[in-house]
Amino acid sequence: MSYGLIFGGNSTKSKCVFKLQKRSIRIIMGARNNDSCREFFEILKILPLTAQYIYSLLMVVVNNRNLFLDNAELYTIKTKKSYNETKEFKKALKRFLLDNSFYSMDEFFN
Numbered sequence: 001m002s003y004g005l006i007f008g009g010n011s012t013k014s015k016c017v018f019k020l021q022k023r024s025i026r027i028i029m030g031a032r033n034n035d036s037c038r039e040f041f042e043i044l045k046i047l048p049l050t051a052q053y054i055y056s057l058l059m060v061v062v063n064n065r066n067l068f069l070d071n072a073e074l075y076t077i078k079t080k081k082s083y084n085e086t087k088e089f090k091k092a093l094k095r096f097l098l099d100n101s102f103y104s105m106d107e108f109f110n
Helices: 014-029 038-044 049-063 083-100 105-109
Strands: none
Touching (some): 014 049, 049 105
């Protein structure tokens, strides 16, 4: 489901995909149609579509840091990011997104 997500993850069609994702989660968990899926996403450790989209976008930035300027480069203070820092950031980001189960970009930004 994450293939090509950075290109269409915030499109109008993504709402249909998200509804299908929630429907699948309800089937897996044996829940009713009107039950909220937020806790099910956390139990199953699955990111909702919007959270996957956010994670994918941030991973593009993290994995291609050489294409972006950071504060150290802007202010000529040299710092070196280690592999472990990147790995820890990815874990922390995923945990944050799992804990919050963002259903929309508005939720994320508020």
